[in-house]
Amino acid sequence: MRYRIWYGIAAVLILAAAVFGLSKRNTYQDLAHSEDPYADVLVAELPEKIALTNCERMRTALPAAPLIMRVQVLEDLEYVFNDSKLKVRVEDVFSGTDCAVGDEIYLTGRFHLSFDEDQTTLECFFVNVPKVGEDYLVFVEERVVSYHDLLPVYRMFPDSIFAPIFHYADSQCTILPTDGLNTYVPYEMVRENEFFVMTERAFQALTDLKHEMLERYPIR
Secondary structure, X not given: OHHHHHHHHXXXXXXXXXXXXXXOHHHOOOHHHOOOOXXXXXXXXXXXXXXXXXXXXXXXXXXHOOEEEEEEEOOOOEEEOOEEEEEEEEEEEEEOOOOOOOOEEEEEOOOEEEEOOOOEEEEOOOEOOOOOOOEEEEEEEEEEOOOOOOOOEEEEOOOXXXXXXXXXXXXXXXXXXXXXXXXXXXXXXXXXXXXXXXXXXXXXXXXXXXXXXXXXXXXX
């Protein structure tokens, strides 16, 4: 008798969850089958003062990351729950022993999409989504436990206001005006940027830091 009661409660809970899911199905975003998943999203620009302070600090913090690598992006960023994973191949290892050239791994920890009733935002720590086929310098903290991924998963270095991944090529930078309180702008208008910043000085600070790191860890 007791088991029938528990089965009954479980059935009611499952039915309630199904009804709730059906009622909300129109709010779900099917990114996998969307022609352009970034068409209507917003992205935040980095304020100048924060950029300058953080870039100065990262000059010493980034080279101390446990694992520093050059990687090539193999697939588009895959969004999972409140995070994402980026499939890459290791092309060079500058620091650390946990990865070897030729390894295929996932990078995680710095990109996700946030949904609410009014808008969708790309939360990317002010660095654009890496492009398939391109080489990037990445600073990594550690390998994380994953029970469902066939490839090893590594978390990018977290101690920075911007994502610690730099493109080995330079890109243009479109800077859009904001009111200073809400710094979100349409992604469509800045989608060719590498960095999302509020001022030219902030862009220059990030670019200078990037070039310093690329000179320190060049393609060889």
